[in-house]
Amino acid sequence: MKKELQLVLSPEEAYDEALFQKTVAEKSGLSSHKNLIIRTTKRSIDARSKKVKINVTVEIFSGQNPEPLINSGKDYPNVKNSEPIIIVGAGPAGLFAALRAIELGVKPIVLERGKDVRARRRDLAALNKEHIVNPDSNYCFGEGGAGTYSDGKLYTRSKKRGDLRRIMEILVAHGANEDILVDAHPHIGTNKLPILIAELRESILAAGGEVLFNTKVTDFLIEKDSIKGVVTSDGEKISGIGVILATGHSARDVFHLLSRKNILIEAKPFALGVRIEHDQKLIDRIQYHCQSDRGPYLPASSYSLVQQTVLNGKQRGVFSFCMCPGGFIVPSASSPGEIVVNGMSPSRRDGKFANSGMVVAVELEDLPKYQKYGPLSALVFQQEVEQAAWEVGGKSQVAPAQRMMDFVNNKLSKDLLETSYQPGLKSANFNDFLPEFIAKRLAMALPLMDKKMKGYYTNDAHLVGVESRTSSPVRIPRTKEGFEHPQISRLYPCGEGAGFAGGIVSAAMDGERCAEKLIEKYAKMDIGSA
Template identity: 45%
Template structure:
C-alpha cells in the first residue's frame, strides 16, 4: 500500500509463509490413499477454521482467518515442546562429506543438527543459491507464467449460474479453464486458469526489491466486486534460455534467473513504483497500449500502470506466452460469456506459480546426496499448494521419525 517492500516479511516470507496470505482454498488433486488431507483439514479445524471444511466439496477459509489459524498452530507447536524463532533466517548450511551437520542463522549463531527439514517455499532464492553452492543436488523444473485477469464477479456469476446468479446460497461462482494452444510459436502449450479467487483481490506478491509479481486472495465472504485468476502458460527448463535470455553454463537455478528477468521487466513496465503493469483485454488482443480503464476497476495495490503488455521488443512475457494467451482468451470466451470482454483487466506478472526447481530426494525423503537433509513442501518441488504442502510435511516428519528410531 505504501509502495515499500520489506524483503524479510511479505506475502512470501514470515509466520506461516505464503500460506498465511494465501486465498485459503483447501482442496488438492493429489492422490491420497492414506487420507492425509483429512488429517491436515482436522488440524485446521483444531486451530479455529470452520468445521464445514471437513465436508464441503471446495473448502475455503480466506486470508483473514488464516492469520489467526496460523497463530494457533504456533501455540500448539510450542505447547508440544517446539520453539519458533522469528527473524532468524538460515543463511548457510554445514555439510561434512555427505552428512548434514547444521545451519547458520543470519545473527551468526550456528545450530548443530544431523537432521534438518528445510521447507522454504518457492521464493527463497537466497537459500536455494546457498544450498546449490554447498553442493546439494537440485534440478530445474517446469512451472507456469502469465497474468492475473479481473472481471466483475457478477459477470462470472451470470455465466455460471444463469438466472440464479446472486442467490446467497450459491455464493460467488468460480471457474477452471484450460486451452491447448495450436498456432505459431505457442504450439502445444497449455494455458490455464490458476488460483481462481471469486470475490477477491489481486495482491502484490514480490519478495525482492525492484520486481513486481501478482497473485490473488480473498476473504471468507468472497464479496469483493471482482473475480480474479491467473491465466498462465506452462513452460519447461528448455524455455529458460530461449532468445539468449540467460548467460553462462546451464544450471539448476536458471528458472529463478528467468523469473527475476520478467519480474524486473514488470517493475519497469509498471513505472518503477511497485504498480503492476496492466492492460485491458481488448487492447491486449489488438496489440495496442491501454490508456484508460473501462468498467472494471483493478484491485491491485498500490495501483495499476496501463501499458502494452505484449509490445514486441519490450514485452512483459516471452513472445510464445503472449501468443498462447492471445489465443486462449477468445477460447475461454466460448466457455464464459464476457471472459474476453474489452474492459476486463490483465495485470502482471504471475511468475511464482510453483517452485522453479526441485531439491531432489530419495525414497527415504532425504536429499539425494546429503544425508540428514529433508527438503519439504513447495520450495523443494514436492507440493503445489497448502494441502499438498501439509501432506508432504507429514510424510517428511514420518520419514525423519523412522530414521531417528532406526538410529536409536
C-alpha cells in the same frame, strides 16, 4: 438409529439452515421423530444446467448421539527435552512437519526468516501503501508462508501424498470452520488464516517445540556429505538429527546457497503469465446462468479454464490458476525491483471483483538462452520477467495492466478499469515486455476460452502483471521412497520450495511425510524409537 441420504436441493434449501433441517427431515421420512440430529457430510454445487442445484450427503440420527466429527485434537506430548530436528520455514509444510514430529516424540525447532503473523501485517501495509518491499517479511515470507494471506484454498489432487482428512481435522481443531470437512472446494479465507496459523504455533510451543522468528538460514553445517545443522544470519549454529528444508517457492537465496555449495538441485518447469480481473457479478451470471445477482444463498462463483495452444510446433497449456472469487489482487514481490501479483479472498468472498492467474506452462526447452545458468535457469528467467514488469510499471509497486481485448489486439488501453489492486495500475502493452512465447500463447487462448465461458472474453476485464510464482522454478531432488536428498544425508527437501507440493494442503501433507521419514530413519538411531 442412523440414516444416510444423498439429496439434490435448491440453493435456498441447502444454505438456509431452518429450511434445510425441515427439508431433510421430510425427505428422510423421519419428520415425526423428535430430537433429530442432522449432519452434512458432503456438499457440492452443480451449475451445469440453467437451474443450479446443490448435491448434499447427510447423516440423520434419531435416538442416539453422533460420533465426533473430528478425531484429531490438540493433545500433543511434551517433547521439550527430546532430541531436536530442524525445520527451515514456517509455512504449511514446516508447521505440519513440526506437529507431526511432536506426535512422534521429537522436538521441532522451526526457523522462520520473517516475522510472526501479527507483526507481518505492518510490512504488508507498507508494501501496499508505500511500495516498500521488506525482503524477509512480505506476502511470501513470514509465519504461515505464502498461504497465510491468500484465499486459503484447501482442495488438492495430491491425495496419494498423505491423509487429506487428517490435515482438515487438524485445521478444524485449531479454529477452521467445520464446513471445510464438508464442501467439495473448501477454503478458509485470508481474514481467518492468521488466527489459525497462530494457533498452530501455540500448539508447537505448548508441546515444548521452538519457533524462532527473524531467523534466516544463511549456511549449512555439513560433514562428510551429512547435514548436522544450519547457520543463521547472526552467526548462530543450530544442530539437530536432521534438517527439513521447507522454505517455499520464493526463497531464491536458498537456491543460490545450495548451488554455491554444490548441493544437487535441478531446474524445473513452472508457469508464468498474468492475473485477470473481472467484475464478480459477470462471473456469477456466466457460471450460474442468472440475469442479475446470484441471490442470497449461492456463494461467489469460481471457474477453472484450460486451453491448449500450439506455437512453433510446440504444444503448451494455458490455464487459470488460484482463482479468487470476490477477492483482491495483492503485490507479492519478495525483493525490491520486481513486480509480482497474486490473489486472495476473505472467507465471505464478498468483494466486488473476481481474479485469477492465467498462466502459460513453461518447459525448460522454452528457455534456450538461459541454459548457461544451469539449475537456476528457470529462476533467472522468472526474475527477469518480474524486473521487466517493475520497469514498465514505473519502478514502484504500481503494476502494468491492459484490457483483455486490447491485449489480444496488441493495442495500448486508453483507460483502465476499477481494480482491487491497492498500489494502483499503469496502462502498458503486455506484448512489449512479456516474453514473446508467453504473450502469443495468452493471446491465442483467451478468445477461445469464451467458447467455454460465454462472456469471459471481454474488454471489461483486464490483465494485471505479472503472475509468476505459480510454483518453484527449482527442484531440490530427494529419493522416491525415503524423501532424503540423494547427495546429502539427513537433508529432507520439502513442500513447494523443493518442488513437491502445490498449495496449503499438499504442502502440509508433504511436511508430515518428511517428518515421518526423517524420524523413522534417524530418531531410532539417535534417540530411540519414538
